[in-house]
Amino acid sequence: MSPAVRVPDLPAKVAVLIVGAGPTGLGAASRFDQHGLNDWLIIDQASEAGGLACTDVTPEGFLFDMGGHVIFSHYQYFDELLDTAVGSGDDFWNTLQRVSYVWTKDRWVAYPFQNNISALPKEDQIKCLTGVAEAKVANAVAQSKPKNFDEWILRVMGSGIADLFMRPYNFKVWAYPTTAMQCDWLGERVATVDATRAIKNVIEGQEDAGWGPNAVFRFPLEGGTGAIWKAVARLLPQEKQKYGEEYTVMGIDKEAKVATLACGQKIQYEALVSTMPLDLTLHWLGQPKWADELLHSSSHIVGIGLRGQCPHGLKCWLYFPEDNCPFYRTTVFSHYAPKNCPSTDTKLATVCLGDGTETKDSQPEGGPYWSLMFEVSESELKAVNNQEESFAGGRWAGIVRECVQGALNTKLIQEDTQIVSLYHRRLEHGYPTPSLARDSVLEKALPWLRQSGIWSRGRFGSYKYEVGNQDHSLMLGVECADNVLFGSKEVTLNHPNIVNAKKNTEILYSTPTFLSRHTKATENGTL
Incomplete structure (x- = not known):
């Protein structure tokens, strides 16, 4: 749309403008609506709600999320909202047991790796156990905390x-070395090592895979992760939601409290809840030094749809630390819900085989079908082959071919596996890196924006990966709304360690006391 064109249905002024209709923006909108505030508007440059938690569908009918999203929750509030939006129970959700492995040394090692070194060759078991013993002694006499993630790993x-x-796995994930990352973000994200347990597992040769907050998770039966957030959006007044490129925010005047949109219209606000990347916002507002210290990696999502029976049993997501493939994680996406693939009677042509051989004369045939979704990170320190090339009868970025070859190298597929669909999407902002300078920037930047009526929140709005899951992201928006209206404390933003202890968040958010402390905004005159 031309910048000279104005959208007549947009208000010139709102009490609260919410930028971004991902989990955080929808969480804020839901909370404002719950409190009875009517003067808010949510805008998003995408065509529908979801943000980074959206789902794409290939022309052949395969669904792919923008990463390995699953639903596990630290908040009863989050659970109840999703059940209200999507539905409750087995008619709407598939509940799965996490089955995850690491592919290394030409074998599967149960996740987490550090608990299952018994699966490694003997020489590697010795290296690992020796290192664990040395670390235990060194950590006992250490006089200071680890200075970075790498020191934490060694310690x-x-x-x-x-x-x-x-080291190799985390570089593949973050696209930055572990020496460039802090370790305060870790919390429940990385399993530590129990030396006695590790030795016992090696001696007994047993698998030890029961760790982590997502050992059981759920996934919608239809529509992928994106269906969840479209359902949440449907709970809200449709006239207060605007989607499309014309609603892209092109600039912010923080003194005048005005946002300028791609369509040329300016919207004045009293409070701005922004889920835009904080580094972008800071560049706009004249703080390039802060912005440049916030590191992020880009994400490439590559999907392949395949004909036949899935050979990977109940495996969910899989990790790949070695350099025989470009991806760090693969999700057996067809396992999450049958409707992530076309129906068996859908007839599709084979576009290529697992070894990359094209099948130009392939005739459409039926299923069954299964699918794999690969994640590849990119940064200035880790290049990705974005060069367009001919592959499987089409034009694809080179990373697509490399992922297919990597799947063959790691025995995810065979040479004669029939590939019937290919997918690729690049996300500029994929992971907010917990860099060494991150916290010092956030301590200055977020209060500075708040002084001008800007609440920057969300996975990239507040740049805290440790509270960047879908449940955290929604609650960042919910708590932000309460802070805008009542000055309530934002526990998720400011105390990640508290909210990641499940019993604590149930106390904070599941009791009537929490809600009853707040009267409606329209009753107390706020905004």
């Missing part, structure tokens, strides 16, 4: 596990 796990898994 907790030792050099064997660091070199075999943690």
Whole structure:
């Protein structure tokens, strides 16, 4: 749309303008609506709600999320909202047991790697156990906290596990070395090593896979993760939601409290809830030094739809630390819900085989079908092959071919596996990196924006990966709304360690006391 064109249905002024209709923006909108505030508007440059938690569908009918999203929750509030939006129970959700492995040394090692070194070759078991023992002694006499993620790994796990898994894997995930990352974000994200348990597992040769907050998770039966957030959006007044490129925010005047949109219209606000990347916002508002210290990696999502029976049983997501493939994680996406693939009677042509051989004369045939979704990170330190090339009868970025080859290298597929669909999407902002300078920037930038009526929140709005899951992201919006209206404390933003202890968040958010402390905004005159 031309910048000279104005959208007549947009108000010139609102009490609260929400930028971004992902989990955080929808959480804020839902909370404002719950409190009875009528003067708010949510805008998003995409065609529908979802943000980074959206789902794409290939022309052949395969669904792919923008990463390995699953639903596990620290908040009863989050659970109840999703059940209200999507529905409750087995008619709407598939509940799965996490089955995850690491592919290394030409074998599957149960996740988490550090608990299952018994699956490694003997020489690697010795390296890992020696490192664990040395780390235990070194940590006992350490006089200070680890200075970065790399030191934390060595202090907790030792050099064997660091070199075999943690260093190469985390570089593939973050696209930055572990020496460039802090360790305060870790919390429940990374399993530590129990030396006695590790030794016992090696001696007994047993698998030890029961760790982590997402050992059981749920997934919608239809529509992928994106269906959840479209359902949440449908709970809200439709006239207060605007989607499309014309609603892209092109600039912010923080003194005048005005946002300028791509369509040329300016909207004045009293409070701005922004889920835009904080680094972008800071550049706009004249703080390039702060912005440049906030690191992020881009994400490439590559999907392949395949004909036949899935050979991977109940596996959910899988980790790949070695350089025989470009991806760090693969999700057996067809396992999450049958409708993530076309129906068996859908007839599709084979576009290529697992070894990359094109099948130009392939005739459409029926299923069954299954699918794999790959995640690849990119940064200035980790290049990705974006060069367009001919592959499987179409034009694709080179990373697509490389992922297919990586799937063959790691035995996810075979040479004669029939590929019937390909998918690729690049997300500029994929992961907010917990860089060494991040916290010092956030301590200055977020209060500075708040002084001008801007609440920057969400996975990239507040740049805290440790509270960047879907449940955290929604609650960042909910708590932000309460802070805008009542000055309530934002526990998720400011105390990640508290909210990641499930019993604590149930106390904070599931009791009537929490809601009853707040009267409606329209009753107390706020905004």
